[in-house]
Amino acid sequence: MESQWLSLFDVTIDFDQSHLFFPRIVTWILVILLGLILVTRYRLLVPGLKHAGRVLAGREGEFDRKRFFGTLVLTTLYFYMMGVLSDVFPNTGYSFLICSIVFVFSLSMLYVGQLSRRLVVIIVLNALIAPAIAWYVLAQLFRITLP
């Protein structure tokens, strides 16, 4: 009787399909949990989405769109240009060095509040010196692979 009952839980895993066995179970659990979350929180969902839309559009709340989207755009450009320049200067780290100088300067200028001549000098020096030190220590001294 007991063995009959236990046989309900028998399972055979086909080796050819074994890569899908666990992911299918996890995906189903994920879908069920998502369903539970939506059911228990559906009242918050639509107002929450509307609020998020208004905040992102700058019509509500204190969301600094310039700095947030500026960070995303500059970071994307930084990564993209690094990839492009690394084909021009392969295995030297120059692509990292050049792009980092421009990126650190641009992002600091985006983040800084009120500009003064002294601040610009600090930002320029930081943008020149920090990437140069990082490049020298990592790529030259420690031989770490850089773009």
Place this chain on the structure above:
Amino acid sequence: MDILSHLTPMFFGLIAAGTLIGIIFGAIPGMTATMAVAVCLPLTYAFGLENGVALLLGLYVGGISGGMVPAVLLNIPGTPSSICTTFDGYPMAQKGEGERALKTGIVASIFGGLFSAAVLFFFAPVLADFAIKFSNVEKFLIILLALTVIASLCSNLLMGIFSGVLGVWLSLIGTYSIMEGGNGEPRLMFDFMEYYLIDGFSLLPVLIGIFGLTTVLLDAETGFKGDSERGRISLKGGKKFSFGVFKGQLTNLIRSSGIGTFVGMLPGVGGSAASVLAYSQEKNFSRDSSQMGKGAPQGIVSSESSNNALTGGALVPLLSLGIPGDSTTAILIGAFTLQGIQVGPLFIGNNMDTWYLIIIALIIANVLMFGIMYFAIRHIAKVIEVPKYILYPLIIMMCVVGAYAINYGIMFDVWTLLLFGIFGWVAHKIGLETVPLIIGFILGKSAEVYFVKSLESYGNYSIFFTKSPIAVILWVLIAVSLAFAIYLNIRNRRQAAVES
């Protein structure tokens, strides 16, 4: 004595450098010990395992300790684990006792750190010896227990479990590794992604993205308001520090360190939980808690000894079971992987020298943390004035190095960093829990292997309940952690209803 050959000036220098950099990271609000370890990880490529781990442990201890500086001086916890230090530290600073508060915290920190190092030394090998006997069934249940405990301590149980399962799902993207007994077939991706995701997402770009870039994005959306509001801080004046402040605090020190170490051992439970638990216990059990919250040194003692005790505690499950105790030790797994070492029950037995060096590094990091912070606290306090428009661009730059170098130069890993940085920001906004997600991501592949191998061997799902008494105990623990979470949820709702 091979160990002595590793105790070089380089070894000590790296611990000192790591501790100092960690303190600086911890002292800057918004930057955590986890971030410090993630950002500095690429430096370990150049060192061997022992020196690399020495640097990272210095960063870990320094990062946790540095968090007390802004907690006392600005009322902003530098790291989440310093949350309760603000309760008494800031009132003391307002009375002109900032230096006294900080030095009280520093002494409590070294006590907590050394206490947990001792527990790690004696307890981890015992746990590892016990865990060696585990079969795939018990190993799978241990991972299930870890994820359940993490999820149950989240603010929302359902979101916690969902986050953990999502982490597991993300880890399964790629091929089912032949090295692990799989069939080498890809899954959970479109054909055009196979070129990039054949091995799935690399752990470190994911971690660096979620803990590094997400932090920058979260601060960027606020426009760095806190930056301009910080004034100059003076530590001079007021009551001077003396060790007399610890008179009658031994029980508090031991209890709080014990709580911190225990909480550290629970996978995924952060330092903030250790700090809050130790603080509330001191409030409940001390003879006179009337001054707590108004500037009582005993509050700082409980908070700081517990959060530093977390460091050794979090290393116990990492080094004995291969399960990270918190987000920082999750990154340490990456450091071990980089050096080709797999942490788990066999780690200590197979790497005795490394094991002893880890203990030595942990002790030295605590001693150096004490030395650096105690004698240079006035200079360190100035770190919190460094503006983020200088720091954050450099953080992203270092994140790139870490992500790119992990697989010796793959640009896709840098894009993974950006992808998961944005994902971490979205997760934060919609209430997903980062820690269960990360732990799920780290343990997901192992969970699959143990689960599938168990079923291939026994051919019946019931084996997970009937394999051994340990399996039954693990199921009981899973049930208890879930019941505890449901109880907490109901109690919090009732409290909220009463308050409203």
